Amino acid sequence: MRxxxxxxxxxxxxxxxxxxNLAAGLSRNDKKVLLLDLDPQGNxxxxxxxxxxxxxxxxxxxxxxxxxxxxxxAKNFDVISSTESLTKAEHYLYKHDDSxxxxxQLLSMIDGYDYLIIDCPPSLGILNQNVLAFxxxxxxxxxxxxxxxxxxxxxxxVIETINETYGHNIKMTRVIPTLxxxxxxxxxxxxxxxxxxxxxxxxxxxxxxxxxKEAPKKGKSIFKYARSSSGAKDYGQLxxxxxxxxxxxxx
Ligand SMILES: Nc1ncnc2c1ncn2[C@@H]1O[C@H](COP(=O)(O)OP(=O)(O)OP(=O)(O)O)[C@@H](O)[C@H]1O
Ligand SMILES: [Mg+2]
Numbered sequence: 001m002r003x004x005x006x007x008x009x010x011x012x013x014x015x016x017x018x019x020x021n022l023a024a025g026l027s028r029n030d031k032k033v034l035l036l037d038l039d040p041q042g043n044x045x046x047x048x049x050x051x052x053x054x055x056x057x058x059x060x061x062x063x064x065x066x067x068x069x070x071x072x073x074a075k076n077f078d079v080i081s082s083t084e085s086l087t088k089a090e091h092y093l094y095k096h097d098d099s100x101x102x103x104x105q106l107l108s109m110i111d112g113y114d115y116l117i118i119d120c121p122p123s124l125g126i127l128n129q130n131v132l133a134f135x136x137x138x139x140x141x142x143x144x145x146x147x148x149x150x151x152x153x154x155x156x157x158v159i160e161t162i163n164e165t166y167g168h169n170i171k172m173t174r175v176i177p178t179l180x181x182x183x184x185x186x187x188x189x190x191x192x193x194x195x196x197x198x199x200x201x202x203x204x205x206x207x208x209x210x211x212x213k214e215a216p217k218k219g220k221s222i223f224k225y226a227r228s229s230s231g232a233k234d235y236g237q238l239x240x241x242x243x244x245x246x247x248x249x250x251x
Contacts, residue, residue, distance in 0.1 A: 001110075001111070001112075001113050001114060001115065001116055002114065002115050002116070002136065002137065002246070002249050003107075003116045003118075003134065003135040003136050003137065004115065004116070004117050004118070004135060004136075004137045004138070004139055004173075005117075005118040005120055005128075005131045005132065005135045005137075005138050005139070006018050006019045006022070006117065006118065006119050006120060006138075006139050006141060007120040007128060007131070007132070007138050007139075007140060007155070008122065008140050008141055008142065008151055008152070008155055009122055009123055009124045009128075009151065009154070009155065009158075010122060010143070010147070010148065010151035011122035012122070012143075013141050013142060013143040013148060013151070013178055013179070014141045014143070014176070014178035014179060014206065015119055015120065015122070015141050016043045016044065016047065016119050017141075017206075017212055018139070018141045018176055018178070018206070018235075018238075019035060019037075019044070019117055019118070019119035020035070020047055020048065020119075020216075020221055021212075021221050021222050021223070021231075021235040021238075022117060022139075022235065022238060022239060022242065023035040023077065023115070023117045024074070024077060024221030024222075024223055024224075025221070025223060025235055025236060025238070025239030026114070026115055026117075026239055026242065026243070027074060027075065027076035027077035028076075028223060028239075029239060029243060030076065031076060031114040031115055031243070032076045032112070032113045032114045032115070033076060033078070033114065033115045033116075033117060034070065034078045034079070034080065034110060034113045034115070034116050034117070035077070035078070035079045035080070035117050035118075035119065036056065036079075036107075036116065036117070036118045036119070037055075037056070037079070037080065037081050037082035037119050038056065038082060038086070038118055038119060038120050038121060038127055038128075038131060039082055039086070039119055039120065039121040039122075040082060040083070040084045040085070040086040040087045040121060041084070041121070042055075042081065042082050042083050042084060043119075043216070044079060044081060044082070044119060045079075045081040045082070045083075046216065047215075047216035047219065048073050048079060048219055048220075048221075049219030050071050050073060050079050050081050052069065052071045052079070052080075052081035054068055054069040055069055055080065055081040055082050055083050055085075055086075056069060056080050056081070056082050056086065057082065057083060057085045057086045057088070057089055059080075059106055060089050060092075060102060060103065060106065061089075061092075066080070066106050066107075066109050066110065067109075069081070086127070089127065090125050090126055090127055093126045093127070093130070094126055101130065101133065102130070103127065103130035103131065103134070104130050104133055104134040107131075107134050108134070116135075118131055118135065124158055129162060132158075132159065132162040132166075132168070132170050133162060133165075133168050133170075135170055136169075136170060136171070136249070137170065137171055137172075137173040137174075137249065138159060138170055138171070138172050138173070139172075139173065139174040139175075139176055140152055140155050140172060140174070140175050140176065141176045141178045141206075142175055142176065142177055142178065142190075142194065143177075143178055143179045144177045144178065144179060144180045144181075144184075144186070144187040144190040144191055144194075144205060145179075145186050145187065145190055146186060146190065148178075148179075148190065149190050149193055149194065152175060152194070152198070153197075155172070156172060156198075159171075159172055172198075172201060173201065173245065173249070174201060174202075174203050174241075174242070174245075175194055175198050175201045175202050176202075176203045176206060176238065177190070177191055177194055177202060177203070177205040177206065178205070178206045179206070179208050180205035180207045181207065181208045182207075187205075191205060203237075203238050203241055204234060204237045204238060204241065205234070206231070206234045206235065206238070207230050207231070207234055209229055209230045209231035209234070211225060211229040211230075211231045211232075212229075212231040214226075215231075222235055223235070223236070
């Protein structure tokens with residue numbers, strides 16, 4: 001099973017959009033996928049109209065087993081939701097030193113999927129540290145602008161620190177340039193910088209596309225909502241790229 005977290009401490013860079021459409025696209029390519037929402041904003045529940053009874057916070061507090069939180073949303077596509085109560089989990093983990101790796105232990109129980117994709121909150125808090133200490137790969141959606149590139153460089157350092165602290169070996173295997181508009185000079189410059197400084201890690205850029213904004217309101221992935229949109233093309237290309245990486249990834 002490939003374990004991939006979608007993370008960037010910078011907000012609004014397309015993490016959730018990427019997590020949903022990558023997971024949906026992989027499942028449509030016969031990969032069995034579990035998408036886990038770790039963001040207290042609970043955007044995945046809303047964007048896919050999941051309406052789960054139990055969520056990841058219930059599993060963390062022992063109110064539910066992790067398997068009882070899984071909801072099937074489409075063929076090959078399962079989801080574990082989150083709610084705002086997850087903000088309390090951060091406090092709990094901070095207070096109880098012996099629970100620091102609680103999430104890691106829970107996630108280790110997940111089995112039977114080709115992909116576990118985790119949508120992370122925009123923070124560098126304990127939840128995200130737990131996730132980095134568990135996953136094999138991190139994908140970093142990066143807005144194609146100056147501040148986005150700065151956040152990417154910070155993420156690279158954070159990953160290094162986590163690996164040293166936890167004796168882990170998570171790798172940044174993709175940088176995903178998002179909100180790309182080729183009419184903007186800054187977008188083109190940032191893409192060039194990413195390609196130069198993160199050699200071989202950049203995926204195809206995801207262009208700005210209003211269909212990607214509309215799809216969550218309909219509770220659909222971009223492939224169901226607007227199959228011929230540029231958003232569907234770009235995320236489709238990302239899905240192909242991720243599948244092609246499989247032989248190099250530890251499955
Ligand atoms: N390529 C795109 N084109 C147009 N709008 C986009 C694109 N990608 C994301 N968006 C929109 O930008 C907003 C932020 O995207 P998203 O929620 O995926 O970011 P995020 O990084 O998960 O945010 P947060 O840090 O709050 O979790 C949303 O309204 C989303 O619909
Ligand atoms: Mg998000």
